[in-house]
Amino acid sequence: MTNLVDIPKVNAKNMTEKEYFYGHKACAGCGGSVAVRLALKVLGERTYTALPAGCMSAVGFIYPQMAFNTNALITTFPGAASMASGIAAGAKALGQKDVKTVVFAGDGGTADIGFQALSGMIDRNDDVLYICYDNEAYMNTGIQKSGLTPYGTKTTTTPAGENLPGTITHKKNLFEIIAAHDIAYAATASIGYPQDFMNKVNKAKHTKGATFIHVYASCPTGWGTPTETSIEIAKDAVDCGLIFLAEYEDGEYKLNRNPKEFASVKDYLKKQGRFKHMTDEDIQCVTEHRDKKWARMRKQWL
Amino acid sequence: MKTNKIFISGDEAVAQGVKLCRPHVIAAYPITPQTITVERLSEMVEAGEMDGIYMHVESEHSAISATMGASAVGARTFTASSSQGLLYMAEGLHYCSGGRWPVVMMNANRSVALPWSIYGDQRDSLSLLDCGWIQVYVEDAQEALDMMIQAYKIAEHKDVLTPMMVNLDGFILTHTYELVDIPEQKMVDEFLPVFETPNKMSFEEPKNLGFSSKPDDNTEFKYQQNEAMFKAIDVIRDVDQEFAEKFGRKYYDMVEEYRCDDAEVVLVALGSVCGTIRVVVDKMRAAGKKVGLLKIRYMRPFPETEVKDLARRVHAIGVIDKDISFGYEGTVYTNVNSAISKIDKYVYKSNFVGGLGGRDITKEEIEEMFEKLFFGVKNKSEEKVEFFSLNVESND
Ligand SMILES: Cc1ncc(C[n+]2csc(CCOP(=O)(O)OP(=O)(O)O)c2C)c(N)n1
Ligand code: SF4
Ligand SMILES: [Mg+2]
Numbered sequence: 116m117t118n119l120v121d122i123p124k125v126n127a128k129n130m131t132e133k134e135y136f137y138g139h140k141a142c143a144g145c146g147g148s149v150a151v152r153l154a155l156k157v158l159g160e161r162t163y164t165a166l167p168a169g170c171m172s173a174v175g176f177i178y179p180q181m182a183f184n185t186n187a188l189i190t191t192f193p194g195a196a197s198m199a200s201g202i203a204a205g206a207k208a209l210g211q212k213d214v215k216t217v218v219f220a221g222d223g224g225t226a227d228i229g230f231q232a233l234s235g236m237i238d239r240n241d242d243v244l245y246i247c248y249d250n251e252a253y254m255n256t257g258i259q260k261s262g263l264t265p266y267g268t269k270t271t272t273t274p275a276g277e278n279l280p281g282t283i284t285h286k287k288n289l290f291e292i293i294a295a296h297d298i299a300y301a302a303t304a305s306i307g308y309p310q311d312f313m314n315k316v317n318k319a320k321h322t323k324g325a326t327f328i329h330v331y332a333s334c335p336t337g338w339g340t341p342t343e344t345s346i347e348i349a350k351d352a353v354d355c356g357l358i359f360l361a362e363y364e365d366g367e368y369k370l371n372r373n374p375k376e377f378a379s380v381k382d383y384l385k386k387q388g389r390f391k392h393m394t395d396e397d398i399q400c401v402t403e404h405r406d407k408k409w410a411r412m413r414k415q416w417l
Numbered sequence: 418m419k420t421n422k423i424f425i426s427g428d429e430a431v432a433q434g435v436k437l438c439r440p441h442v443i444a445a446y447p448i449t450p451q452t453i454t455v456e457r458l459s460e461m462v463e464a465g466e467m468d469g470i471y472m473h474v475e476s477e478h479s480a481i482s483a484t485m486g487a488s489a490v491g492a493r494t495f496t497a498s499s500s501q502g503l504l505y506m507a508e509g510l511h512y513c514s515g516g517r518w519p520v521v522m523m524n525a526n527r528s529v530a531l532p533w534s535i536y537g538d539q540r541d542s543l544s545l546l547d548c549g550w551i552q553v554y555v556e557d558a559q560e561a562l563d564m565m566i567q568a569y570k571i572a573e574h575k576d577v578l579t580p581m582m583v584n585l586d587g588f589i590l591t592h593t594y595e596l597v598d599i600p601e602q603k604m605v606d607e608f609l610p611v612f613e614t615p616n617k618m619s620f621e622e623p624k625n626l627g628f629s630s631k632p633d634d635n636t637e638f639k640y641q642q643n644e645a646m647f648k649a650i651d652v653i654r655d656v657d658q659e660f661a662e663k664f665g666r667k668y669y670d671m672v673e674e675y676r677c678d679d680a681e682v683v684l685v686a687l688g689s690v691c692g693t694i695r696v697v698v699d700k701m702r703a704a705g706k707k708v709g710l711l712k713i714r715y716m717r718p719f720p721e722t723e724v725k726d727l728a729r730r731v732h733a734i735g736v737i738d739k740d741i742s743f744g745y746e747g748t749v750y751t752n753v754n755s756a757i758s759k760i761d762k763y764v765y766k767s768n769f770v771g772g773l774g775g776r777d778i779t780k781e782e783i784e785e786m787f788e789k790l791f792f793g794v795k796n797k798s799e800e801k802v803e804f805f806s807l808n809v810e811s812n813d
Binding site (some may be wrong): 175202204205238 | 441442444468469470472473474475476478479480481482483484485486487488489490491492494508509512618619620623624625626627628629630631634
């Protein structure tokens with residue numbers, strides 16, 4: 116196995132100026148497209164790129180305007196991991212060397228409908244890097260609740276009203292569910308911390324077999340945020356502790372950031388249209404859930 | 418011609434045929450009565466008799482997805498399924514034909530739940546006639562093996578680039594042992610070229626595949642897919658001819674007529690029941706009755722020319738359907754009827770629906786169908802869709 120510590124770090128100075136994802140039709144300020152763009156800069160030309168139905172495929176492949184400079188294709192919504200597995204197997208059977216297959220899938224495509232195929236892909240340890248860009252709802256179909264939509268979020272299928280505060284469930288523990296497969300490498304990231312994200316992609320690139328990155332990626336359209344705050348808001352999410360940066364490597368969990376104090380959850384929530392309706396009680400519920408989770412992570416992972 | 422006959426089941430014959438085609442990637446999920454095929458292939462891979470990769474996918478949806486993925490980088494692929502599994506693939510089946518990936522699959526024809534039944538009928542594949550796959554139905558284990566070899570050559574042809582489903586009746590073919598001739602690897606290698614396709618991602622020529630279309634171009638993509646299906650008819654003919662010259666076995670391309678030359682009354686059927694019909698035809702012919710069999714081999718592309726040609730020569734056509742499109746009639750009948758309606762002649766027709774969920778279709782029942790057709794012509798009876806040998810009271 117490659118010693119991941121020795122891999123040269125990616126930074127603003129040494130990263131390529133080549134673009135592999137441009138000319139697409141994502142909304143201004145789209146965080147998902149930032150994640151795809153940055154990851155492909157690390158992965159480079161010899162990449163097979165697979166995207167299930169979702170925003171990034173919808174905005175990237177409108178015939179005849181193709182936005183990927185790498186090899187790329189859209190998969191069925193549930194079939195991203197398995198189609199990518201097939202690509203990797205085909206490439207191997209044909210004797211192709213120095214190739215990476217990468218998936219960019221949304222939170223719905225990953226934690227819900229595509230989960231079975233993803234679990235199979237990790238179980239077989241297929242040589243695929245699976246990146247889930249998490250914008251916390253089914254955006255492509257018009258902002259519906261997914262398994263990664265957090266408590267209190269107003270979506271078009273979890274409207275907030277007199278009786279319900281919007282979404283009434285918390286996010287699935289996706290990262291830990293993936294790690295529980297005993298995967299070779301998994302990480303969480305945020306486009307608010309781009310260098311951290313790119314270096315995690317780089318680690319995964321140099322790891323043979325199945326790897327996974329869960330990257331938090333803002334969506335101004337679905338979140339009700341100004342387009343120019345996308346990076347800032349994705350950073351805020353980490354700083355207030357609702358999103359954490361971690362890795363799972365060699366069977367061990369690692370917390371990459373463990374702040375003594377968190378920034379305000381309320382400030383983070385109140386910047387976004389999707390949380391505007393939340394009462395102090397709702398915010399209390401979100402904060403308590405965060406604290407419980409961090410207490411457990413600190414106890415078990417540190 | 419030298420032969421190398423061994424005693425194997427239909428499922429094993431499929432595995433032997435697939436092995437000879439040297440697929441790069443096999444992805445399949447077990448389901449009765451397909452399982453023996455994938456077990457044998459796994460053994461062949463384990464034993465090093467095959468170079469391909471066997472992927473243990475966690476579902477049929479992933480089986481078809483993985484084969485599409487491998488095909489999209491230029492690999493030859495195989496999958497196999499049946500019934501519930503085939504239906505679980507449905508999204509991928511359309512996706513695969515639209516992507517023009519020439520995946521080859523074996524389908525063990527089995528009934529569809531509810532009620533659960535592991536036994537044979539053809540409701541699974543016939544309900545997916547419109548998914549854009551070439552569909553062939555075989556009659557015995559030898560034909561199953563031979564069609565695997567032909568299937569790759571047809572599906573991968575540059576004018577076709579369309580996936581192909583080889584259908585075998587569950588249990589009747591999949592689990593019945595027969596003497597099957599195994600062609601020599603060298604001869605198969607000469608017959609079947611290495612898979613080359615322009616429709617793949619590569620580092621020499623990167624491509625974006627599987628894209629979205631706008632209303633402005635979608636019809637054009639679908640038109641081309643339909644044209645490819647029609648072109649497949651010529652390719653099927655050529656491949657069968659070349660196969661006959663090389664291996665000494667001919668399958669009469671789109672359909673096979675059995676004693677139809679001067680026939681007055683003909684039964685049309687798919688798959689293994691054709692074997693039983695042949696026996697009945699011989700018996701009735703010996704008694705001076707002018708009966709025949711039209712074995713439809715390909716349901717897609719559909720043998721319209723052949724059906725019309727036969728209809729011009731006969732008085733009555735009966736269609737056996739091991740399926741039913743609820744609220745109307747059998748699907749084979751609908752297709753045959755549509756072809757017949759395009760000729761300028763009246764032919765008496767009848768649809769016999771039965772053999773569902775594994776029930777045998779007996780020689781006596783087939784003889785009765787022929788008699789009903791003679792009676793119908795003579796008495797100008799009303800044409801109808803009949804569930805034969807029903808144990809509950811029918812409404813008519
Ligand atoms: C089998 C199937 N079911 C439903 C859909 C409709 N659909 C397409 S994209 C999508 C939502 C995607 O959400 P997510 O994966 O979170 O990606 P995002 O659009 O947010 O980027 C849905 C529901 C589909 N294409 N296929
Ligand atoms: S809706 Fe959101 S995720 Fe989709 S393209 Fe727009 S900003 Fe990006
Ligand atoms: Mg989403």
